[in-house]
Amino acid sequence: MTFSCNRNQSTGSQSDAPAAVASSQAVTYKNPVMPGDYADPSVVRVGNDYWATATSSEWAPLYPILHSKNLVDWETVGHVFPNKLPDWAEAHFWAPEITYDNGKYYIYYTAKKKGGNLCVGVASATKATGPYTDLGPLVCQEVGSIDGFPIRDEKGELYLIWKEDANSVGKPTPLWGQRMNEERTALTGEKFELFRNEKGTWEGGLVEGPALIKRNGYYYMFYAGDACCGRACTYGVGVARAKDLRGPWEKYAGNPIMKKNEAWTCPGHGTVVSDGKGRDYFLYHAYSANTTVYPGRQGLLDEITWGTDGWPKFQNSSPSLTAEAPHRTNAKDVVDVQDEFTGGNLAQTWQWFVAQPAPKYSVQPSQGGRLLLQASPEKVGSVLSKRTMEGDYTATTAINQKQLGTGVAAGLAAIGDPQNAIGISVQNGEISLWSVKENKETVHSKVAAPQGNLLQFKLTASKGDQLQFAWSANGTTWTPLNEGKPINGDFLPPWDRGVRVGLTAKGPAGAAAAYEWFRLVH
Structure with a gap:
């Protein structure tokens, strides 16, 4: 990609x-x-x-x-x-x-x-x-x-x-x-x-x-x-x-x-x-x-x-x-990201924290496209993220609940650094809306996760810091988790960096979360 x-x-x-x-x-x-x-x-x-x-x-x-x-x-x-x-x-x-x-x-x-x-x-x-x-x-x-x-x-x-x-x-x-x-x-x-x-x-x-x-x-x-x-x-x-x-x-x-x-x-x-x-x-x-x-x-x-x-x-x-332009160009008016995990390797634009060991993962194209990300017990967990390119964007992902390791919280989050993030995750049959601010974790709401293999998450950002989260069992009907009231993410970006958005896997080392795809639309 x-x-x-x-x-x-x-x-x-x-x-x-x-x-x-x-x-x-x-x-x-x-x-x-x-x-x-x-x-x-x-x-x-x-x-x-x-x-x-x-x-x-x-x-x-x-x-x-x-x-x-x-x-x-x-x-x-x-x-x-x-x-x-x-x-x-x-x-x-x-x-x-x-x-x-x-x-x-x-x-x-x-x-x-x-x-x-x-x-x-x-x-x-x-x-x-x-x-x-x-x-x-x-x-x-x-x-x-x-x-x-x-x-x-x-x-x-x-x-x-x-x-x-x-x-x-x-x-x-x-x-x-x-x-x-x-x-x-x-x-x-x-x-x-x-x-x-x-x-x-x-x-x-x-x-x-x-x-x-x-x-x-x-x-x-x-x-x-x-x-x-x-x-x-x-x-x-x-x-x-x-x-x-x-x-x-x-x-x-x-x-x-x-x-x-x-x-x-x-x-x-x-x-x-x-x-x-x-x-x-x-x-x-x-x-x-x-x-x-x-x-x-x-x-x-x-x-x-x-x-x-x-x-x-x-x-x-x-x-x-x-x-x-200096030369004839080929670029289109698009900065969107779509990764189906079918290529065998992750795209070069995925990132992770310098301050933590590089996350362990594998890409499984033989499964129709799947990313397995091993968990970490850190506050935000293991992270694979993408740069955001504008203040308004929508990120979505699909998590395979049957492939979710015991005790792992698999999610989608807006991320500033290892001490500051806001996200949605599923763990032990529950969907949670959470934030980590200055390394202090807060769970804002919880609901029961639907039955079925795939669970989709959506993060919608407005003006860079107004964040809304929703989940869906089919990708058509979405249930908001913060009831239409955006969470303020103005604390996320460090002094010298922009906000990333990406996949998180928090839990015991060695356990893993499975993601079917990731999309980022600006």
Whole structure:
């Protein structure tokens, strides 16, 4: 199962694409191109292929690898760490940067060191889809090091640029540079500062997310400033340039070059990619102003234009709603998910908690399509989930009651993290509506489950946080479990993530729940 990202059309209608390139035959797309929680996206073009990755945070498997031929239609084709965490790291898997150099792909990523702070690590592979070999951490400063970005200088020497995470202790945030060996296993020489945030300006408490390119004798750095995440975010995009990597760096007087509009808020943290025809594009994230934090920070694409003054700009200085596509696209106006469990393997877009052991499951196509998910005694149980892509959605699943292990509660839930979820489940002949908030579990109502093999559950979300649950024995007649009164799920999304929806199995380890299918309609 893949999603089509997202919503393009051949049209002569008015758009906010630059007039110089708009035409009656233009193929256009609508943002987001990566609907759902794809924060801090990074992209590289190798030949005619585009490869991208994005933040995983506390959801495994770590760092999706996405492929596209046109920068608009994206498919998840693998992960950097599909089966286990890097040996040295334990949490906060942020801001991967994908690059290609001398026949190898490199992923520079941020993670929290076991018993320590945030570090920038790196993994390498000969193919974009892997397998990747982890090369370990490169830099781990006392207050944390994040957002690594590699670049070669005019002499061809390799450098790492990164942010010192000093805002975590209320201090300014320098962007540092340092030589890196060709093996990507160590930094060498002395580090040097490029620049830092200036209080009293739009940058606020920090600068981060550096992305560098070389153009017309200058190094240009696109960077993000101020608060990245959550309902109170204030992110924007700035640019600075220098003739020498070591500076002096000049910040553009017109910063920020991208800020919020009526549709998208808190844009930032992206990378620049060329289409091979002289056009540059910026792949970055932003929150939908309509659904705010609930689907998370979604992946957007916009063309960069270069002024006669040599500085880059974006149309209207804000995210586009509709724009001309870099290439002809194939995507449909759909972001729905349907998994019948008939393929033998789970789709690459299923996720589970980093903080818990990977759930044990099996897919049984010989049974007409069935997923067996082993239970866990944790508060929410074992979880297999999908990103939500809009604030309004309906998720449904069918549970095979005859295949339900003794003592297992099999369900469907909206999930923030292991301590926060709201769901419906069946256990020991009873259907329950439950919530877990700050690790405290509450059962809101219970009814007797109907007889029969299949029991269907439905979760309907409105505006991201108004949740209603229902059950059905036949998929036609639905019985609401919360009597038409939505449960408020505004507590679900963590500060840096969107809400997932998925399957839960709570109970004794080794017992299992059986699901016949899963559907998510936006």
